[in-house]
Every structure is written in C-alpha cells, then in structure tokens.
Amino acid sequence: MxxxxxxxxxxxxxxxxxxxxxxxxxxxxxxxxxxxLDKTNIAIIKEGQWDKLEKIIAAAQSCPVTAIEVFSGGKKLFPKE
Ligand code: SF4
Known part of the structure; x- marks a missing residue:
C-alpha cells in the first residue's frame, strides 16, 4: 500500500x-x-459503494490527526486551507 x-x-x-x-x-x-483498517490498524479506503458525502466529510472531520482529505470537482472540501 x-x-x-x-x-x-x-x-x-x-x-x-x-x-x-x-x-x-x-x-x-x-x-x-x-x-x-488494514491488518496493521492503518486506515484504508474501501472499494464498492461509499457512504454519502456528508458521512465521508464527518469521518474526515472526526479524524484526530487530519489524515483524511476529501475533494469534489477538483475542489478541496476538507480540510479547508
Ligand atoms: S480517524 Fe484518522 S487516525 Fe483514525 S483510523 Fe481514520 S484515518 Fe486513521
């Protein structure tokens, strides 16, 4: 990975x-x-049908170390710069 x-x-x-x-x-x-989480307890993005965008954003906001970034239409939705 x-x-x-x-x-x-x-x-x-x-x-x-x-x-x-x-x-x-x-x-x-x-x-x-x-x-x-993979077998080393590090997050991975899954294949298949994702959750709704609001849930994905909520997940990114919940991350204590801001390890998740979300873009839509080439624009960064989270984290805001
Ligand atoms: S919330 Fe952040 S630190 Fe926790 S598993 Fe997800 S990406 Fe990793």
Whole structure:
C-alpha cells in the first residue's frame, strides 16, 4: 500500500495520508462503507459503494490527526486551507 492512498469515484476523491494515521478508527465509525483498517490498524479506503458525502466529510472531520482529505470537482472540501 502506498503511503498516500487516493481513490476517485465520480466527482469525489478521497485521500488518506497513511503515515499520519494512528488507527483511532473514528472514520470507520462515521463512514463504515468508505473506510476500514488494514491488518496493521492503518486506515484504508474501501472499494464498492461509499457512504454519502456528508458521512465521508464527518469521518474526515472526526479524524484526530487530519489524515483524511476529501475533494469534489477538483475542489478541496476538507480540510479547508
Ligand atoms: S480517524 Fe484518522 S487516525 Fe483514525 S483510523 Fe481514520 S484515518 Fe486513521
């Protein structure tokens, strides 16, 4: 797995900065169809049908180390710069 995992689907792009992830798993609680932990307890983006965008944003906001970035239409929705 790359250090940064990026998956784009339709208009939405999600990135996980994996070296930042501390395995707190709150992203998995907020958006269980989108995020999971791998066997080293580091977050990954899942294949298949994702959660709704609001849930994905909530998951990104819940991350204590801001390891999740969300883009839509090429614009960064979270974190805001
Ligand atoms: S919330 Fe952040 S630190 Fe916790 S598992 Fe998800 S990406 Fe990693």
């Amino acid at each position: 790359d250090q940064v995992q990026t998956i784009k689907k339709d208009d939405i792009e999600i990135r996980i900065i994996r070296p930042k992830c501390i395995g707190a798993a709150t992203c998995v609680v907020y958006a269980p169809a989108t995020f999971d």
